[in-house]
Amino acid sequence: MSNVDISAAVVSPPPAEPATAPARPAVGLAAALGHARYVATSNPVTGFAFALFFLIVLAAILGPAIAPYDPYASDTSAALAPPSMAHWFGTDQVGRDIFSRVLVATRLDLIIAVASVALVFALGGFAGICAGFFGGWTDRIMSRISDTIMAFPLFVLAMGIVAALGNTVTNIVIATAIVNFPLYQRIARAEANIRREAGFVQAARLTGNSEMRILLTQILPNIMPIMAVQMSLTMGYAILNAAGLSFIGLGVKPPTPEWGIMVAEGAGFIISGEWWIALFPGLALMIAVFCFNLLGDGLRDIIDPQRRT
């Protein structure tokens, strides 16, 4: 690694550069994109996950605009129609087009997932960094909060929270965030803890940084990549959790298109042979979770310094 840089000798100062500093080398965005491309091409699965992710985001943004039918419009004459050219995913018991409903539901499910992950990242991540960096009582209190949450079966806890706070999307987001809190708190704590006495942190103390500033400028940026991987992995879980809550009747109310409710509504019809009502929203759910998990693996490859040769 260390080149023998005798040529840049101390004794003879290096030639003075022109006064105007050269344009910043491509170390930022361009390099990151280049690296992302390298990972995507060296591991096709990651490339596939990224493509899928863009597709999901596209569906969330454009869903209502490109849906062939109104997701709420019922057409009793075409109720329980199997998949056909007119209705790709078939129709449900009141004749609503399932394809349109699955497409439109993407936005709501994604919003719930993103909001809850953002919330838990802010709360759990910050609590964890503080616990790991300051130690002592901060650590004890934060870690015991995590332990308390983990003492409950997580889904039951989420059910309890939504039931107590009321059946709204906001409360689903809050419940999902609380359930994931210990995960984020512990990862952030561990990562902050190993960097607490790192050389660059000591150096920052010497240059007059306050402890809080060290936390924000030195520790936080260094644990962001690990947190990003965690966020991607939790995103899948958050979607599943939201859908699970809706499935058992908590959270989003019918007739709002939402994957969990749609699976719940279709579940009763599977026995009588109308499999498409539950299958397609379930499939959408599966693909989304699958995509975020693969994405997490891919992100880990991108940030793993071992792979950065």
Next chain:
Amino acid sequence: MSALLDVKGLTVEFATRRGTVQAVKRIDLEVARGETVGVVGESGSGKSVTSYAVMRILDRAGRIADGSVAFSGLDLTAASERQMTDLRGREISMIFQNPRMALNPIRKVGRQIEDVLRRHAQAGSMDARAKAIEMLSQVKIARPEERYHAYPFELSGGMCQRIVIALALACRPQLLIADEPTTGLDVTTQKAVMDLVSELTRARGMSTILITHDLGLAAAYCDKVVVMKKGEVVETAAAREVFAAPKDDYTRRLMRATPRPGSTLRGLLPPEIAAAPNPPATVTGEVLLKVENLVKEYPRQGVSKSWAQMFGRGPAAEPETPFRAVDGISFEIRRGESLGLVGESGCGKSTTSMMVMRLTDPTSGAITLGGDDIGAIPARSFAASKHRRRIQMVFQDPTDSLNPRFTAVRAIADPLMRMGSLKGRDALRARCEELATLVGLPLDLLDRFPHQLSGGQKARVGIARAIALDPELVILDEPTAALDVSVQAVVLNLLDDLKAKLGMSYLFVSHDLHVVRLLCDRVIVMRQGRIVEEGTSEKVLEAPDAAYTRELIAAIPHPPV
């Protein structure tokens, strides 16, 4: 007699993002029976990769592209994985750099030796234990029956390395590959470990390959030396010849750069860039730093009270004597002076520097900087103190001490932004460029991140950051320990030049007396928290009073003058 190991035209390739890289290029290496061969080179010279290729333990990305490796007639490049598994440990074994990493932390060391013996059917269930204890006593571990039950964490670094040696030699292999076996150990421990290795291998008629960056170590223990540079062998000769009359230019440069008795700071540099030495610093009589009766105590750990004591029923526990890392030391540094603080690991030198640095609070004692009692300001609030900018530090590991997410210019600007009076982007940038020029860092590297810089360049960034606010005292905590010798030579010269130019004082913390002598006017030798010797560098090195100092000096291997 044919050679035990005969490497011919070995080429090792690694697949990386930027295509394949040849880490080792067509090298030849011959090891005769009973011979000790030193493979010497700086980091990136391919010396470790060569040994991994011989053992066939290259990681996934690496492969042997060309050449042959013959081990007593058997071609190892063509051997099956099964054959290799049998050979490793029984015929060829290896000692790694970090002994703690090489041992299983949750298994008793005696058991680990047994595992090797059993794996290669050298012992059965009946005699494994006896043989393991026998091995422990052979590597000179006192009370082997007791230590058989020890876990690695209960043993010191030197002891762990002895266990690793016992593991490597348990099956009486014919070839031992030692990859930097003593890096990270103290000099006296290094001497003990190396003496042990050479004694055991000689007694068994084994061959050894000693991979090291330390020319002195190679000179002291090897029959033949192979000098490597960037994947190629530049010189192969008998050890005595290499050091008496190095033929290759690179070998000569390495020889020059290795500090030894009699070398001068400028003498370390290649002749074409060596300049006149700095005028001796003007050491005024004024005392800058005064440390009096400094003590740091740590509570002893691992001593648990009995239940009865905990509930206050049993006999009152004797008041525990806390562990004294620093045991009442006093010293002074005058303005413009540089003081060396030398000692082995655990002697309290780092604790002392952390207290002077005001990152740790002393248990008792006073620290005065130019008349201001800085010891009285708690370490927690010292970052906000106006004295913070007066003492700065250059850290041991240039990689660890730079935030991987900060560019070089951001790292240098950090003290200026927090404590400086400069305002505005352009003023900051200009000051950073000025500092970079001062430390010899090319300006186009300023916008790079640490992982895009070499070790020497990172060291320069660390130094620039430390001197950014014109501190009065700079603590150098083994600033060159992680660097190659040729880079170390340049950095030491840089530090000396800066001192002459900026009139700072240095407190140089190191374990290497020869390096300290080059840069320091006075030296303090510490042991077990106390000062055992103090005096001018010449006096301490030429005519030491304390027996410990003599032992320390004698343990440093160096190439013959």
